[in-house]
Amino acid sequence: MTAQTLFDKALAVGRPPTIKKLFPHSRALLVSGKVIDQALRRKGKAMTMAANGRNYLVIRGALQAAQRANAALIIEIAKSESTYCPVNFWNLARLVDAACNELGITIPVAVHADHYGLKSPEDVAAAKIEIPTLFDAGITSIAIDASHMPDDRNLLANLELNPFVPSWAGLETEVGEIKGAEGLSTVEDAGFLIKGLNAHDIFPNWIALNNGSAHGIEASGEGIQVDLTARIHEHLKPYGVAGAQHGTSGNSSERLRAIASQTNTTKANVATALQMVSWGVEVNDYGNALMNEDGSFRKVADAGVTAEVWDKMVALAEKNGWRGGNFKKLNLPIDNWLLAQPREIRDRMSKRVEEFVYQMLVSVFNAGDTAPLAMELLADAGSYDIGTTAERLEDPADWTHEKIVEKAQLLDSDKGPQGDFDD
Template sequence: MSRTGTQYSADFERALAVGRPPNVVRLFPNSKALIVSGKVIDRALAAKGHAMAIAANGRNYFVVRGALRAAQRANAAIIIEIAKSEGGANAYCAVNYWNLARLVDALCNEMGITVPVAVHADHYGIKSEADLEAARVEIPSMFDAGITSIAIDASHLPDDQNLLANLALNPYVPKWAGLETEVGEIKGKEGLSTVEEALFLIQGLNAHDIHPDWIALNNGTTHGIEASDEGIQVDLTAEIHAALEPYRVSGAQHGTSGNSSARLREIAARTRTTKANVATALQMISWGVEVNDYGNAILDDQGRFRKVEGEGVTEALWAEMVAYAEARGWKKGDYKRLNLPFENKLLGQPAEVRERMARRVEEFVHRLIVDVFNGADTAPLAIQAILDAGSYDLGPKGRRIEDPAEWTEDRIRQRAAAIQSDKGPAGDFDD
């Protein structure tokens, strides 16, 4: 697929003229890539109804390439993202917060991608005061590099500190940008989010005239390789989304790897979720590892990942990757750390191998978009949202309905002290 001969519709050209945020225009003044705010993607999926956009974690070049091709085939609005653990200052991937937009823009222009794409900084984690101080410098630098949407994730902290961190960092996020917040650290069936906690966070933000596009919950999933089929608690998610309905916030579903297609269809059909993150499965698929319907890697009789011969990386390179991991005593969940040391070796493979890596991602993502997430044909809805607004800035979905006087710092701490919740076990649950 290449840009040669690409036909750009009149609506696309109009959206391109007004729909790209100012940081994107400044970075890529001559681009034909329709990189947009995350708000645009959310509105498109909400307009279709009972539909989720895939938020593909671009842990390597081939995941980004394949996901964009799948979105183009499905005529679907898409989010390409990277999380702080994957692509922050101490990352385990070569793709990062500061080069992701450049990669997306280059690939869109090369392949003639005409669907709207948001570039999302996922799980921008805040765990301490030191993290807050660093964020005041780092978040603007990420938007300077073309990020168009961000998840402020202070869910590791107590409820009052989570809200206060979101308030403290909001001035550093452009008003036009997509915004995600999170309650309940993603850690499986432990420490599940509650209606009370979610309302506390969203109401406190609302009082300060902050209207997130998405809220992520701990609704039963985990990051990385999921060994059980506990998965998403759909009833809990639906209950929380119903309680938040007056605030017009959509859901972001994290940890989709490890959940069956049936459960993912149910989360789309029964909740207000418009964004679904897929990370570990895409990494494994690009390498040529066999996965099941849950996106979980399939193991052989020796408990090792089962590599499909003639798919993904070459057999020789896969053997080198496995040896590298085993020499360091890495468990299966640690294989994600192969991304950084092996990115250049992946890029240095023969053209036909690079192509099959991207194609394998494309096929998997296309199936998710069309058959599972109900996300096909949402690109025109995203373009229409831009044209209706006449701008890259779609504004907030909600309005302020909470009294700011009831949400001062002192009142926030008092309210949080009365919340009954179980945060689950301590530990490092970053992906």
């Protein structure tokens, strides 16, 4: 089967019904997150990027990189990012679909709602209304993040919200808030969450841990703890769940290669680095923005935004007291400035993201040539819903509401200080 024939066959059967309804004439292969996860598992010792599209130019660059790498890709945005970025849960799929059609992108892409955060049980009622609207808007994968709550409340929230997630969609769950070296996840608390879901025939594609990662632009603590991640993943192997690595910024390529090769991780979130790269900020191998002695960012000449726009950005940040990681709050107010730049400037912003993402996909994540694997899964299934490779192992009678609360009391779980929803 030729590459074109495989793409045409996958396109014919692989787009979920919500995507077909939204984009009836599209040739963008927007697929369930399940497809991306299983393609990376099929290759083995590989993970792909979940690129946080904080602006349209980041989205374009990430798509072009994946096309070059022939890699399956995830484009995502987190719930909190929707408060300070022009991209949100309800316009992300439209932006991705438009870019794919304009640029001739033929690799499969999942559109992921990351960190759909619930801070208390009272948030569940609103989520039951809101989550279906995300899928109506073209989301094909979601992360239910109730990790800020105690373990029993986390599991119970996941159980209560699952009926509002389509059975064909990709699903991520989270057991540890992303906060660095404090409140690290354990085999026991990860097992509690996944086993409790399994008992109710819920089989997540990914689990996110606090394995030492930290969001933002600064390296902190020891970074991602590969051995801890591997131990937890090995314990969860019978339950068919892979890992989602959050907070990759601040970790060297060597450590990220170890995560790909030594754990069962198939999804790696990258956010802050892509934002900074698109703007033209100098970054190191860790994806961290480099700073001058006075704490200001180093802007690369003839890269990213124009010097005039950069000066306006810096002035706006200073006016609002935004420094370091809080530069992310610039995304929404400057979006018109970015899009109003000449085409050659916009193109160089996307191109810089493309080069960064391409190197990560091919040289670090081992995601190259996973696009055909994803399309083969769709073609073989003859459907957008490829099902799951997991099966129920736990007895539902052992995981009633009352027993979930009892089991949680036996966990020695230190969540540490409050964490972070961002990537």
